[in-house]
Amino acid sequence: MASKKLFSALICFCLSFPVLAQELQLNVEETMPRLLVQIDTDGDKKITIEDKPKMPFLVPLSAGDSVAIEEVYFLSNLLQELAIARAQEKDSLQISLDRIKEAPANRISRRIKEQFWDDLTRSIDQKGLRKILKDSKAEDSVQRLYVPASDTVGIKYYRQLQQEFENLEVVILPKQISPQYVKSINDQPGLLALKIENGRGVPFVVPGGRFNEMYGWDSYFEGVGLLLDGRLDLAKAMVDNFVYQINHYGKILNANRSYYLTRTQPPFMSSFVRQVYEAMDEQDEAWLRKALDAAIKEYEEVWMVEGERLTKTGLNRYLGQGTGIPPETEKGHFEEVLKKYAAKHDLPVAEFEAGYKSGEIIDKELDEYFVHDRSVRESGHDTSWRLENRAANLNTVDLNSLLYKYEKDFEALIEEYFDGSYTTASGKKYTSEYWHQKAEKRKQLMDEYLWNEKAGSFFDYDFVKEQQTGFISATNLYPLWAGLASKAQAEQMVKELREHLMAPGGILSTAKTSVEKTATNKVQRQWDYPNGWAPHQMLLWHGLLNYGYETTAYELIYRWLYMITKNAVDYNGTIPEKYDVVDRTHKVYAEYGNVGTEFDYITTSGFGWMNASYQLGLELLPPEYREKLNELVPPENISFGK
Template structure:
């Protein structure tokens, strides 16, 4: 008997309800085989097949011509479960599959699922088609689901008012012309989504991170866009830029996310990079669209980041500075319990009573106001939370923010020079030349070298302008100048050894150094943007940063470490692609604040996590073929470097 057919025959003969043919492709009845597989292999009853199960081995054994054939790999059993589950979700009674699909190499399987399934599952629209997902939104209060719409969006207002008549549990709220912190506080008990762009009677689509993050986030969107472009979804990446343009024009900023309580808060600025990468990946090279997008990006730069006294400080550098009043409403119950108890004791009140009186402004406390100013600014930074920023975020000229704004200035210089003949007239009537942006970038570089660079330590550090000193906190964000191409060759020669010494872990780049987190922490709470955790945006930016300066070997090692960790966890744990990892212990089992989105699912993950998906696709694109082959064998990184 032909060996390949023999294996298939043996495999199929032990399933119940097999619809059998002597070909490499075969069909299985979904429900009975899924039940039998779970009964045999899911020994801990968590609706997954993982290395923590103890399947009966050999599994599905059969005897053909005296030879025993069996499946002994948990990974293959897990793949089969996923394929059966996916068929069941589609309402299919029969699964058509081949042995090669069950034994698909891990990196190929992960990448294929991201491209063919995950992006679509994470795509949303705020329109009639997407309304069902809005109405099921768990972040709404009560029975009414609200959508806040800008008063000058006439198209959106007409569209959503018509939907309001159709759905009794859906309420459209028209925002005031001017959004103030007082107004945002007044609607904290009536939260809702914020409208995005309606075009041709449909909502312009966007990608959400996943899990409880069921809205369009600021910096997540850029990284998701990187992955979309790699996967040939330039259309969807461009649509996300269009929604950013809408946000800038109607809300005055790119929002932390399109939620009512984020109206006074932005996120790390990536608009110029997003615009540039989408435009240059587009076949049509639509300069009319580019003009509109560039106009919005310059508006954001000027109005959000360069207003003196807010996010622009006296020394000419920038900070995160989220506005707002009182306690951030999006946090989980009890998140600020320890802080509020401390201030309640100061006022001689029980904690619950103090909290209510502080919320109603019956009690005023400037120190607590300042604490929450910093806390909101931490959230605006995207790094919520980290001991790097704790109780001082609004006082810091951070390396990451100023690197990103340097990148804006260089992108504006490039786009105006390359596509607009060196001169661009903004919708405000102000003219901008490429020379103007060259001067702005050079000035920022000088200021960063003056305030943020430590010559003795060979690194950039955040600068506390209140104290007039650098923090010395070792973080992945200190190396953003590599990505922005702001550092000199001499600085990079000092920085790269520091990066590899302080932040390289078994699974990639640490969010911060253990020594800095331990030195700065005021209690034993592990902050999720610190040691021992690693995050996709840091990996992606620093890989490209190293490659910008010719450090290919170092970049490839860090890419491999990250992809190895993702691949091994996915292979061992039923395809899990989570929000973040413990890169020291190379596991998705993270016990820091907020848990780990993307780890709770039954049978099969349908979406992974937005920027994690993107990091995998980018890593595979940047990694040489020789490493990709090793990745499919899940060769541990210590054996390679």
């Protein structure tokens, strides 16, 4: 079996004299089956620590000698390289031992930069549709593409394409899109068009390999990773697609899928615009104006409409605007809920569901349940006991922190690039001082409604019950990232973080104690304890560093990266959607499974914001910690300045 120390001597040469050449010379179709038969003993087309291989595995060197490899990690790297060669239709593979023995953190980061981003890139145009039209989310053989009535360029382009693809149906959306219209096309789902420029679709990055749509808040975090990896072109393109969505769909969509037309996601547009613009070598003021106009429009028309997402407290809420049962869930997702209401109406579940969907049966209480359910999905945290059956009644800490960040970003952009005064293309005038005052007012209201001095934490506020929820969540710490917490508040918040949300693998989504107090059954929600997610880590690392808590930040970054690295080493390079940060494993047992764990031989894409978190973590960590990560030194064996 493998040695316990990853980088202990593992190569035993089969001849007694020194080997001069360190290149492997392999026949792909001979070596790959032999490797799998001998090493992949559980037959899952991966090489992991769960295999029980017969050792050693001999491979030829270019010099004519042989080398025996006995380390599971290196054998899985060999399998991955063979899989790449086979996908490229190569008969032979010549590769250095150094590549097979590549230090794990270096390998993960290199593959994200060189392979994963490209594999996750899509475009809705002639070239991109050849892949997208194999989409698994269609209800029938027809692949529908919905195009806004206001996009004359897109309508012309896609109508021409319709002649090339026999299973493509181009549908022009009505000028006014109502929840009733969206419900009427639930059984005819399809992708929503994005920007066409110079006869080509503007590209975007999807969360994972099985996705074909551009998601709302995922895109911002992917953009952070893209900028770190020198892919300004792709990050800028994603902002351009957001501008298109705001101008043609009225919002940044949950994703560009037909049943998301009434739903947005956590707002990160201002941060995305600012970071892309600051990364440009030659700044393009015309581009900034278009993006800033769209971001202000989104702020005013999506988030600041009274009675909708702006509430009586002056603070904001998520409000998934739609009607009926959300159609994107897997079959049986709402079975327990529908059973309850079917019994109330003394009907079989199937009959009740059909009647409710058709509108023949009206139940206001169930309507309200689905308002909350869609609002949970709009929040991006689908699902969590924090939001269960009350999401639309909450002024959440996360949303109001993000909108505070919008206000501060608008202030900064207008002050720095427009001398403190800005006029939009539609003629609306704003000053940096206006946005400064908006931010100050929001901070005042958050302190009034969301801050709890006794607990030393911000909490979501239920404006119907007129009380804080007291639910401990990573989202309570967003004020650190947004920069709205006072130094005294930050000190108390960091204590709360270390006591309730710090786990062996990083930051927990929610505290165990809060889940236990709130859960009404034993269903494991994916955004709850013991799971951790990339966006929370990324925001809170920056938040901690912003307030001078470097030691805590570095420890949390290292814990997260170590968990990812160790799982990738042990499980054939797996980079999944989420982790159990208590047991430091990708084997997460919760609703929806764990995207990115199902593949043969090699993962070609990882998962979007997980990839970004890895690149950001490496960027933020001091060099000495990166070295320890490559050596797989557990975080409990590092002092972190204590």
